[in-house]
Amino acid sequence: MWGRLWCLLLSVLTATAVPGPSPRRPSRELDATPRMTIPYEELSGTRHFKGPAQNYSTLLLEEASARLLVGARGALFSLNARDIGDGAHKEIHWEASPEMQSKCHQKGKNNQTECFNHVRLLQRLNATHLYACGTHAFQPLCAAIDAEAFTLPTSFEEGKEKCPYDPARGFTGLIIDGGLYTATRYEFRSIPDIRRSRHPHSLRTEEAPMHWLNDAEFVFSILVRESEASAVGDDDKVYYFFTERAAEEGSASFAQSRSSHRVARVARVCKGDLGGRKILQKKWTSFLKARLICHIPQYETLRGVCSLDADTSARTHFYAAFTLTTQWKTLEASAICRYDLTEVQAVFAGPYMEYQDGVRRWGRYEGGVxxxxxxxxxxxxLRSQGYNSSQDLPSLVLDFVKLHPLMARPVVPTRGRPLLLKRSVRYTHLTGTPVTTPAGPTYDLLFLSTADGWIHKAVVLGSGMHIIEETQVFKKPQSVENLVISPKQHSLYVGAPSGVIQLPLSSCSRYRSCYDCILARDPCCGWDPSTHACMETTTATANRTALIQDIERGNRGCEGNRDTGPPPPPMKTRTVLRGDDVLLPCDQPSNLARASWRLNGSVGLSDGQGGYRVGVDGLLVTDTQPEHSGSYECFAEENGLRTLLTSYSLVGWPEPGPAKVPSASDPSVSSPGQLVLLRGRACRSRWPQCHRPLHGPCAGWS
Structure with a gap:
């Protein structure tokens, strides 16, 4: 049933894809499987921090001082970014008073989750101070904090124009050259707004004659230094990513659900905007927004965004995570799309939309600009024409801005399609960093968090993504609330309800052979033939250029290397009574590997042929006969490479009388748990008592 519904969903994905270059492979192949699965019990190199607080949702990394600053519910922390669990942290208790909490509860708010001081903003204010804002039991406050002493000031600032009341409300904030740029729904019943405060020219978005923002939920914002090296004297810009209630015209299905349909957007303002002199006074004169499309516009919700190379506008690009939910509701998938800044700029330089009163909807503006x-x-x-600031702009231009905030063209992903579609997963946050390999090419390394607290590590490869591994970060499922990367510390920091976790960006020692190292396709890892080990490329003491990598293809470079695969264990002898079933275990090292079995070095064994059943845990020989005796070899086949994992010598015994199943103490069994013998066809009913219930090779066999 699920398979049929998923195929139907994929057909919808394909049929409703945005126009663009034809994909080179069907959408089904975009559903990438993580190569490795690392359960919580197998984590290594992790560090943890948990203070007397909850909801460690706001993270600020300061690479220069190697500090990780954390905003939580009722507290702030300053941690050593090298080792967040070293115990040498500083902390500030910043709780809402019992009186404030009582007033919050009297307003009908939840005194278990909402009536606290949730720190939502934590930014560097200047060389000596940080700036923090908290919800403060629905009466927001802000404070300038001495960064060195890490103490609260004696007085606070009103926060209702800078911080949301509701701790669950979408929010993003930046401090840029002393000015505070925030975007959220601030007060309890206010409309969403993008504002600049703590600045000589405070600005906000327009509310009349139309709202520039419609029930917006903000996800991310970033400053792009477009003025640097600009040949035209351009200004820096702040980009905002959010979802909002749709307003423009669309397809028939879109029109029918217009009242509730939400779309993804990207908006931008100029940092040097001073507002208008008479029209748009104290309002943005540079606000523009555009539709952001990933794959199926009717069903996608923006969840997270990250930017790379924002300091160099010519190379700036964004990655966005979307949830794709169809009308069946139970079918959910995630998509990852990449957007280049140049395409975003082109959309903002294109045609506008306008509200057409006659048909009461938005349509493309066809008049003069x-x-x-x-x-x-x-x-x-413009300066050469006498327009030295936005306050010099003509009234005609400002009137046009008021009525035409929306662009006609959508921003489509690079190459017109997603990098990744992943079913049954809801990505919530993502972050990334470029990694330059010893051979020269640079790859974007992304980390994506799921709704149940797993982290997917992926590398972007041209038109797609390869998921290197999935990691269970928490023993009990919980949501990830923030992700931050430190290339300098080679660490990923994960903020969550219960605390902060520090993970290494790579664990190359996990790969024990040359094949395993290159099959991972991790740009941080390379095989060192001189030490016979998989090394981190950023810390390798040997000549980095000698490291073996193959990120693009993932199967070349180990030819002639004696460390191609792990040394197989000695051949095991297995003895079985005639007519019994026997399992020859063979655990695959990778989720992408396929098991292949050979008998006596040449005969390939296939599932369902001659009494053989090939499962995820090994080879099951059913109703064993004398002709089943022989030498069995199990190989892992992945991406064109084959590695011997284990081998068995199977010896069949005649059945002299009432059969008995050999026990683990039988001399023919080398160690407990390595041999599973079941009488006749009993495997189908007794397998849960004999082997792991979730992975037994009998599961699903008839």
Missing amino acids: PEPRPGSCITDS
Whole structure:
């Protein structure tokens, strides 16, 4: 049933994809399987921090001082980024008073979750101070904190214009050159807004004659230094990513659900915007927004965004995680798309939309566009014409901006399609970093968190993604609330309800052979032929250029290397009575590997042929006969490479009388648990008592 529904969902994904280059492979192949699964019990190199607080949701990494600053519910912490669990942390208790909590509860708020001081903003204010804002039991407060002493000041600032009341409300905030740029729904019943405060020219989005934002939930914001090395004297810009209630026209199904349909957006403002002199006074004159499409516009919800190379605008690009939910509701998938800044800029330089009163909907604007171009930043060309700031812009231009905040063209992903579709997974956050390999190419390494607290590590390979591993970060499932990468510390920091976890960006020692190392396709790992070990490329003491990697294909470079695969264990002897069933275990090292079995070095064994059943845990020989005796070899086949994992010598005994199943003390059994013998066809009913119930090779066999 599930398989049929998923195929139907994939057909919807394909049929409703945005226009773009034809995919080179069907959507089904985008459903990547993580190569390795690392359960919680097998984690290594992790460090933990848990203080007297909950909801460690706000993280600020300061690489220069090697500090990880954390905002939680009722507290702030300053941790050693090298080892967050070393015990040498500083902490600030910043609770809402019992009186404030009581008032919050009297307003109908939840005194178990909402009526606390949830720290939502934590940014560097200047060389000496940090700036933090908290919900403070639905009466937000902000504070300038001495970074060195790490203590609260004696006085606080009103936070209702800077921080949301509701701790669950989408929020993003940046401090840029002393100015505070925030986006959220601030007060309890207020409309969403993008604001700049703590600045000589405080600005906000327009509310009349139309709202520029419609029930928006903000996900991410980033400053892009587009002024640096600009040939036209351009301005820096702040980009905002959010979802909101749709307003523009669309397909028939879109029109029918217009009241509740939500879409993903990207908006931008100019850092040098001063607002208008008379029109748009104290309002943005550079606000523009555009539709952000990943794959199936009717069913996608933006969950998380990260940016790479934001300091160099020519290379800036974004990765976004979407949840894809169909009308069946129970079928859920996630998609990852990449967007280049150049494409976003092109959309903002394109045609506008306008609200058409006659048909009461938005449509493409076909009239003339005034000069200077509405919504643009002040450049050298405009300064030469006497427009030195936004306050010099003509009224005609500002009137146009008020009525045309939406662009007609959507922003489509690079190459017109997602990098990844993943079924039965809801990604919630993502972060990434570029990794330059010893051979020269640079790859984007992404970390994605799931709703149940797993972390997927993936590398972007041209038109797709390879998921290197999935890691169970928590013993009990819980949501991930933030992800931050430190390339300098080679660490990933995970903020969660119960605390903060520090994970290494790579664990190359996990790969024991040359084949295993290159099959991982981890840009942080390379095989060192001189030490016969998989090394981290950033810390290898040997010549980095001698390390063997094959990120693109994942199967070349180990030819002629004597460390291609792990040394197989000695051949095991297995004895079985005639007519009995026997399992020859063979655990595959990778989720992408396929088991292949050979008898007597040449005969390939296939599932269902000659009494053989090939399962995820090994080879089951049913109703054993004398002709089943011989030498059995189990190989792992992955990406064109084959590695011998284990071998058995199977000896069949005649049945002299009433058969008995050999026990673990039988001399023919080398160690307990390595041999499973079941009488006749009993495997189908007794397997749960004989082997792991979730992975038994009898599961699903008839």
